[in-house]
Amino acid sequence: MSEEIQQDASKKVASGIEEAAAPDADCEGGHVDVSTNVSQSQLTQMTASSLPATENSNNAKWSCEVCTYENYPLSRKCTMCRSAKPLLNEDIFKLQDGASALPVQEVCAGADVADRMKSLRISSPQGQASASSANKWSCSVCTYENWPKALKCAMCGASAAPLADHALGINEICPGQTQPSEEARRCKRRANNVDWLWLQACLGVVEGSAHSVEQYLAADGDPARALSAREVALLDRASAFDCGHTLVHLAIRFQRQDILSTLLSRISGGGPGLKRSPSYVAPDLATAIRRHMASCIRHKKGNFPCRYINEFCTFSLPAEIEELPAAIQEQLFSELLDRDAQHTLETDLPLINWSHEITLTLGSRLYALWNRSAGDCLPDALSQAAYGVFDRNNALRAALAASLHDAQRSFYERWQAWERWQAALLQYAPEETQLRAEWARLTAAAARPGAALHQLHVFALAHVLRRPILVYGVDRVDSFRGEPLGFARFQGIYLPLLWEPSFCSKSPLCLGYTRGHFSALVSLDYHRHTYICREQQEENEECIFLPLSDSDGKLLPVHFLTCEEMVDAEGVVRRWVSACVTRGGVLTARLQLGPRPLLQAQLLEEWLNHYRRHAQQVRGPHPPRLRADLSSDPDTDID
Template identity: 70%
Template sequence: MSEEAQHEASKQSAPLAAEPTAAQAATVTHTDASTAVSQTHLPQMTASSVPTADGGKWCCEVCTYENFPLSRKCTMCRASRAGDEPPRPQDGARALPPPAAPAPLEPARVTSPGAEGVTERLKPLRISSPPAASASNVLKWPCPTCTYENWPKSLKCAMCGAPAPPVPRPAGASEVTSGSNSVCELEAGGRRTKRRNNPDLLWLQACLGVVEGCGRPVEAYLAAGGDPARALTPAEVARLNRASAFDAGYTLVHLAIRFQRQDILATLLARISGGGPGLKRSPSYIAPDLAAAIRRHMAGCIRHKKGNFPARYINEFTTFSLPAEIEELPAAIQEQLFSELLDREAQQTLEAEPPLINWSLELTVRLGSRLYALWNRSAGDCLLDAVSQAAYGVFDRLGALRAALGDTLAHAARAFYPRWSAWERLDAALLHYAPEDTQLRAEWARLLHAAATPGAPLHQLHVFALAHVMRRPIIVYGVNIVNSFRGEALGYARFQGIYLPLLWDVEFCSKSPLCLGYTRGHFSALVPMEPYSHTHTYICREQQAESSEITFLPLTDADGKLLPVHFLTCDEVGPAEGMEAAESVVRRWLAVCVTRGGLLAARQTLHARPLLVAQMLEEWLNHYRRLAQQTRGPFPPRLQATEFSSDPDTDDE
């Protein structure tokens, strides 16, 4: 048959082949729409190269699959039908160059007409699209600490919170990272891991805080239970990215010494030696509003003395003591109370051999005058906080005593300097040394500056000046040798002794002393527990004398030697009189008595508490009373006063 005859026969059979079913029509329509975009990306072929199968189907040149005559693309491989030209671009449009032809695909193996029908229905619905980025194709960064794979934009590891490793910089880029930027990055990461309270993050922030001179990250690290003796590792030094500041093996103490951060160093040393781990809950923390009112009251009681001795002083006398109701609590609750209130490490240091406090059974047992070391802050003002606690039971957060101390030494320097310089010359003479006037003047200027600087370490002169501010003697029981946290001897401490307000008139001062304890670089308030028979209601000043109780403080050490009396002149202590002259001065300024066992002691008067202090202690006790009720039931049995009597039991009792 000729070519013209074949062409005429195909025209007659076209109407019969162009009547597909409804499903096939939808398939063809969807196929035409989906292939309109990609038919320009296939190679152009001529009609003479396309083999035609029986029944009017055309055979695909790529995969040899037989397609229906109306299909413009192969159902299997999506190749265009031979002889179909790509659409021409519109006017003004730019024709795209045809890309390279795709690799030939293997022919599909259709085993049955049913399978071929399913293939024809499903294949056109799979519209081809460019490969998109999936989760498996994203390049994640592994954490150097825990090897967890994180998303590329994550700045911290989602598992352990470690920062992302630094991105490699191109050659010649600067690799210097400022400390302030590092702190900001760590703080930003800290907000994301706030719920986790990551100790490693707090540790790195504390190291940067020491270098930058910021103590808040250090306090946050210690408050979270961080170890102040933790040392930097090489990986942490590389992460901090400041080789000039950090070295492997350095602790916070080493960094504070290296960068001369005295306030942070005092905080770290006090935390290592005093306070100890665990939660501390003083009365001022339980009732902060009442504690703030007590501080304002104490600041309002400070007056200014005019005349030859222009010093600051407090116009009232108060002594803080622990309430006797503590003994009504269960033993377990009492143990929790003392662990949260006291400085156990300072207590053990002062009671260790040779003991400095509570060494006399006559005073502690028979006379009920045991001393307790209260926990104190370690922010550099521990001396002022200890004096404020011993008198009012609160910390000196407002700096009222610090301001009074600085003003007293500045305005009354003419009275303090001669006595202080004479005392310094006397101590130097014992060491066969005579200081020059220029040395004393320079040291005096340094002491004046320290008195007015918050957080600055204080000297014996400042304790002597505080005795004048409080208008009463101050007794300090302290160690003679200061040791490091490793047990190494750092030097001698001369704080122990009796400080008298010698520059005031005796009638203007109280003879009831305040008591402090001194351990390694830290002061603590030493307070007694009041007798159980003492009334706990507020009593006006006219009735205080009738409702006062007495505790006894030893004026000698365990060997019977009188405690040193500081800042006495040569006229007050003659070379021939020796101890007898110092004891006579002590008897003049203190209410001294001799016990039945022959112990020289000072009587400390416990007046009725001020109203604010009584309310603060009541709220503090209610906290532990609620804990006791939770442990033993809603209606705990009340303890009788006879259970605390020191006398033998009788039939009437």
Template identity: 50%
Template sequence: MNDDSSNVQKWTCEYCTYANYPSALKCTMCRGSKPLLNEDIFRLREESPSPVGDLSPVSGPSVRNRDGKWSCHVCTYFNRPAAKECAECNNIKLTASDLHEHLKPLRIEQTNEASSIPRPNKWSCSICTYENWPKATRCVMCGATPRISPSTISLEGATKENEIHSNFERGGSNIEESNMTATLKRSSSRRMDDCSGGAPPRSPPNNIEYERRMRLHRHADWPWLNACLGVVQGDHIPVETFLSSGGDPTRQLTSSEVSLLNRPSAFDVGYTLVHLAIRFHREDMLATLLSRIEGGGSGVKRVPSYVAPDLAADIRRHASSIHRQRKASLPIPFLAEWSTFTLPAEIEDLPTSVQEQLFEELLDKDAQQQLEADPPVINWSLEITVHLGSRLYALWNRSAGDCLLDSLMQATWGVFDRDNLLRRMLSDSLTQAGHVFYPRWREYESCQARLLHFSLEETQWEEDWSGLVSLASQPGNSLEQLHVFALAHILRRPIIVYGVKYVKSFRGEDLGYARFEGVYLPLLWDTSFCIRSPLSLGYTRGHFSALVPIEPYSSPDTGAPSPDSLQVTFLPLMDHDRKLLPVHFVTQSEMGSEENLLRQWLDVCVTDGGLLVAQQRLQKRPLLVAQMVEEWLNHYRRLAQMSIAPFSRTIPVQDYSSDGDTDDE
């Protein structure tokens, strides 16, 4: 070592504080670079590299002394001239060209030279302005997402899509993957269009929305969403999987779930599986869904329109073809033909076990029990039910909010109003003939209001009327008394509603007074234009049911029809307290003469027991209805054959109900 080393002014490493010799360009301990605090960097730029044989002290770290020895640039040890490596630390001897390459990054280039040198294409953070490397997916300083530019859009979209694919491979849903990928592609395309146009690209949004959607995808209930798509696509498997796992068929779609499904034409907020099945005409799925509604029991309802869906569709088309409308002063649409649905008499020929299963799968047992409970609403007179053979049965129907229209179509043609025929005619009636319905409605409601000691202003009456007209045009919405009155004009026949007087809660508590019970006459038509045979409906806790009898049996000996007196069903016009049923929407001048009105519009008679009853005349079934009923009845005939030896076996009986409705009709 040099004897004068104690007097040498060493430099201190800024990393490990080790004192290095002046000629050392890197720290001997940590290999850190020597600080250039006292160096003339401009001199380094201006001086050209020295030749190899130059012995100038500034020619490089390997400095030669008087004896021709060279000093190691690491440990400063003076080595012999011929040595290629340092004898002390084995570091290679640096030449002048090595020094040039070592100091090249420290040189300051001129402006024109700097422009030609390739520089990393860093991106500046829009939040903190920190310059990040191109491969950085977010800002190193603040974590914000990078600036979106046309050159990085494709890379960004591919990265996000690959990330989504990997997420789904770890347990996601194929439906979720396809929808999210399509969404990303559309958003990427929109960004590309924005950037490729003449206008400058928009300011970069943050990633809050993207992260929210990703969290929503990760926490979404995909069995439920797959079931919704299964109904739309006609796929039974996801629907059965959802129901078998305890899924609720009355569950409604939320706004976030609708955005995930990404099909506004099919899905809407508040839709259930039942709504989707009705909208896309999945009648086979609808039977399963309705039977799974809370309180609806297990199994599948087997009504005639479900057993023979093609015939049921033909019946609905026929009903639509007989739609007519007068162009006179009373523009109320109506049906040109009429029909009354009854249960076939052959039911009584079936074995008892098969009859029980038939009624379980056809009737609304809960509605039947409520209407027959104390105080009874139907079948309370033995004279009518036994001696006159006029027992009424409550048919099961859909609970999707259109039960009033379904029950009327069942009571006439034996099918549901899936095509919203009655709904459209009802809306047209109140819209086009509002000038005749409104005065009678307001006068009747004013009389009812005076009985309750209150009154309304004209603006309030108009608002209430507008609300009723709006309800008539919205499928799935509950209907009111006015709508029953208008439907009596559409069908051109009286409608008798046997309903509970009080709406009760699930605990049996009275919630309010039910005003539907009574007789609705087509008072705006001429009596000669209408049919005197009425229809009967039942009303229980916000739900309507069609009440139909079993048709009289033909003579077993000759096969001829029974006498004319047996071709009539007798419907009581009194309640169990023998009080006359109310007649709705009568004017003040007609009040007090309700019985005369009933005799004017109905075929009324008095039984031996003094009951006032209306005659519901039964006619031969239309051909399509007869074929549908026959096909439905054949199913139970086959079951009856299986119950007879040698094919005897137990016929499973299941309990069904249409309870659990959410509409407030």
């Protein structure tokens, strides 16, 4: 008889183990960490311990702290909600404030479990609330616990729907009780939720995290979005956030210059639509060009240990563009140019293409190329103006940082003299400690990819490239609403004054500056002119004419001159730039266009073929014959 009772009890214990180990059909995924390998001696002990309580087996079960489900003793996790078994086999609700325990029920339906857990989560995120507050909801703004039927918080008047959960896409399950797969899904929803990224971007501006801002912009977030009253309350930093403020306001308030440049460049942008530069059409050739450019960087030894590029290269648009149909030309320019920057530089007070003689008679119209807005727009624009590709490998930026570090003495002497002269115009005399601190900040920014760059960096890059740099830029930076943010003093002429003139080229590179963003300014290369200028010029010399004065005839500012050089600024310019005066009396610089490098020619040929193929589809089944594609030549890659 005793053997039959023992066998019957063994079956009950085994069935209890199987029930505890089996996953609930109403719960997603997950498994219960229960071992079913029970030895015979353990089974005997469990059977013997269960005999006295066969009629009241519920006393041996343990109650889940979260959902109150009664689990079998060997279960290490709750069968219903997967919460861990408590260290003490007691109902935790009996230990809080002398309150009576929640009613113990067996919940089978998945909907009941969800409702139970939701009520527990709202009343207490940790699932350890007393019975008197189990059904209350906690205000997302002031955390006051309100009665279930209350539609608004009795303390602050906030809505019952928690903004942090619904607007930001947070799970209904407590973070402490979320399974890894559910946590991954929650993180994915957050990463794809623009509202959550927006609040993170606001915090990122305050804390100086440009990555949060870039994530928000990459998710097509509106840079002009303003903080609402509820979002200000949710961020809970009255000293940092105000209703109606945008990311631009925050960047100005907390002096985040690099983030401000990124925002302004994104706001100005390159206009709507797809952008397709030559380097995007032929990425392999673009990579080869970048590799070639990096291999041309040298280190000058001696009193001025500056990095420099041992060749002179200038990028221009091919004249074959004009052979394409008008509609294809419009598509090409729409995908290539920064139309917003072009419009800003040509309207109001025109900075480029203001001279009819230079633009039409001399055929030197300038086009603003679309440029990336990742914070490296200055080296990117110079790399485009010289080689036609972006500085994705930061070769120019690395050369800039190394030059400012190794040739610090020479650059600092010029820079601090210029800063003192600028301050004297404002009747101010900076201290040496101030200048040293500002110099340290500028040199650190040069070595940090993505950081905003300043006039000093343009001056140093003119030495790395060993040629003058002309910047046509706005005098004032405005917000997207047209509000003035500050003065921009980038416009002007930057000369490699620390080199010997014979070591440098007199053909300048040309940049445009609008709203904290640089763009390369290039022209078409069909220029072959007879004598037009007052000075001597070789017959059939291929060049572009760039004005050295503004539309009022005033010489552009020449940066980083000494007091002696300022006396004859135009004479200094003529010493470093191949200058001439047109018949209309405009002082211009001649940018000579030599033979196009082979890799650059192949890059442009593949880029043009893309639009030629498109033109063939538009014209019909019998298109004109295309030029040979040079990109298949295996000997063109440069290591």
